[in-house]
């Protein structure tokens with residue numbers, strides 16, 4: 400899917416994943432507007448660290464960045480209904496994609512997408528399906544592409560830039576899964 404001079408709202412989970420999406424968009428002429436909305440990231444200092452990395456990068460590139468609210472209590476309440484994968488990830492994706500589609504409307508963007516499509520650690524098919532579903536429900540347009548093709552390049556670029564790269568997905572459950580091994 401390509402467009403000329405059209406705005407695309409990019410939900411961003413972290414700066415390194417955005418590099419992969421940015422690389423893809425360079426070939427499409429879509430203009431990204433960044434949206435950091437991740438109430439799943441715990442603890443708060445980790446949330447801040449990821450946001451700071453994105454803010455710094457957005458400033459160097461002159462990209463607009465909006466930041467959503469940090470509704471971590473809401474996330475936990477919903478995730479605790481069934482804190483196992485894939486149930487909690489479904490809730491997590493839904494919350495972020497729904498917020499992104501609303502933000503796309505307020506930003507006057509023609510499309511919305513998510514950096515969640517860039518990571519081989521996410522459930523790619525679930526993100527794709529939920530993006531389509533959210534778009535249908537909200538009357539917005541979901542932009543799908545398999546950004547994972549740029550994942551390795553983006554990781555290398557993030558290292559070169561000295562960009563913060565997190566060690567776990569985001570929520571407190573994933574932190575335990577990562578470090579309890």
Ligand code: SF4
Nearest residue numbers: 488491568569570573
């Ligand atoms: S593992 Fe990642 S995608 Fe799944 S609920 Fe936790 S933060 Fe969200």
